Amino acid sequence: MVTGSGVKPEPATAPGTPARPGGLRQGSAVRSLCVKAAPESRGRPPPAPLRPAPPRSAPLRPGSPGAERVGAAPMEGGGGEAGEAAALREALRLLRIEPAAAGSSAAEAGGAAPCSRNVLRKRRRWERVLAARRRRRRQERERSRARRDGGRGAARRHSKALAEQRLLEARVSGPRLCVDLGMADRMSLKETSRLASQIRRLYGANRQAEKPFWLYLTEFVVGSLIYEECFRMNDGFSDYLMDTTQESYLDLFPLDAIVYLTPDSENVLEDIDPKKVYILGGLVDESIHKKLTLRRAQEQSLQTARLPIREYMVKAVNTKNYHSETLAINQVFDVLSTYYKTRSWPDALKAGVSSGKGYVLPDAEK
Numbered sequence: 001m002v003t004g005s006g007v008k009p010e011p012a013t014a015p016g017t018p019a020r021p022g023g024l025r026q027g028s029a030v031r032s033l034c035v036k037a038a039p040e041s042r043g044r045p046p047p048a049p050l051r052p053a054p055p056r057s058a059p060l061r062p063g064s065p066g067a068e069r070v071g072a073a074p075m076e077g078g079g080g081e082a083g084e085a086a087a088l089r090e091a092l093r094l095l096r097i098e099p100a101a102a103g104s105s106a107a108e109a110g111g112a113a114p115c116s117r118n119v120l121r122k123r124r125r126w127e128r129v130l131a132a133r134r135r136r137r138r139q140e141r142e143r144s145r146a147r148r149d150g151g152r153g154a155a156r157r158h159s160k161a162l163a164e165q166r167l168l169e170a171r172v173s174g175p176r177l178c179v180d181l182g183m184a185d186r187m188s189l190k191e192t193s194r195l196a197s198q199i200r201r202l203y204g205a206n207r208q209a210e211k212p213f214w215l216y217l218t219e220f221v222v223g224s225l226i227y228e229e230c231f232r233m234n235d236g237f238s239d240y241l242m243d244t245t246q247e248s249y250l251d252l253f254p255l256d257a258i259v260y261l262t263p264d265s266e267n268v269l270e271d272i273d274p275k276k277v278y279i280l281g282g283l284v285d286e287s288i289h290k291k292l293t294l295r296r297a298q299e300q301s302l303q304t305a306r307l308p309i310r311e312y313m314v315k316a317v318n319t320k321n322y323h324s325e326t327l328a329i330n331q332v333f334d335v336l337s338t339y340y341k342t343r344s345w346p347d348a349l350k351a352g353v354s355s356g357k358g359y360v361l362p363d364a365e366k
Contacts (some may be wrong), residue, residue, distance in 0.1 A: 215242035324359035
């Protein structure tokens with residue numbers, strides 16, 4: 001109510017109504033609005049006491065009982081009272097807006113809360129543990145690989161030492177095998193390359209043999225095509241344990257110790273004598289040189305022999321009707337080496353004579 005000396009405060013709520021939480025000054029705002037409208041309503045009966053607004057937890061909605069009471073409260077006095085009611089409704093609407101609370105709720109709903117220091121510390125510690133485990137596993141793998149490589153390396157070194165020892169023993173007391181390169185100038189580049197490849201295979205098989213031969217390359221002229229191809233195609237050729245010379249085998253061995261192996265000979269090789277030197281003609285079978293090695297041996301008055309292919313093998317039926325006793329030098333060596341080890345011509349011929357030559361063992365034909 002308004003007096004001459006000032007405004008007398010009136011209670012914001014009716015007796016028995018609970019106070020608005022948070023110390024909200026809704027009553028003060030309402031009284032200030034009433035004071036502004038008081039000069040127009042002097043001499044009129046005081047308006048009905050205002051009813052309190054509902055709590056924040058239950059905002060007013062159109063059609064609710066609270067909204068009906070606030071919007072349809074009986075006001076007397078015409079236009080002044082209507083303006084007062086409008087101002088009151090605007091004040092209540094403003095009082096229900098909480099920007100700070102709305103912003104914090106949106107932040108909580110928008111993303112997860114940041115990790116605490118304790119969580120971050122545990123995470124970093126776990127990452128260090130995982131890194132240490134990976135490092136230990138890698139070191140264990142490297143140690144295991146080193147042990148395996150060391151074991152294999154020791155085995156390889158031991159095998160190499162044994163092979164070298166056998167070869168050196170064959171140089172003193174074993175049979176000798178010589179590849180005659182005096183006819184290398186009759187071959188083309190392709191044939192020469194094939195011969196160099198056969199020499200590599202022959203040496204590799206002899207190195208692995210339990211009872212090896214001692215090898216010679218005669219008339220191995222420095223700068224010749226076969227010389228260049230042997231060094232080009234065979235890695236470590238200069239370290240091969242064998243004798244290479246530009247001289248002829250006639251200058252190295254006595255004539256009665258030489259046996260020239262040629263498929264055109266009429267003599268059959270029956271056994272291998274460690275005191276003999278067996279000569280292989282350094283030719284490939286791509287270009288057929290009829291009886292070239294036989295004529296060469298006869299001109300030099302040398303003993304000749306052939307492998308006992310006809311005696312232990314039979315001709316196989318094939319579409320081309322092809323049968324050949326001409327073998328590559330590494331195939332001839334396979335026959336000689338196997339026989340020297342097993343003393344069995346069938347086993348030796350089976351090891352060196354391929355089915356493509358048109359000959360097979362009688363048991364294989366059945």
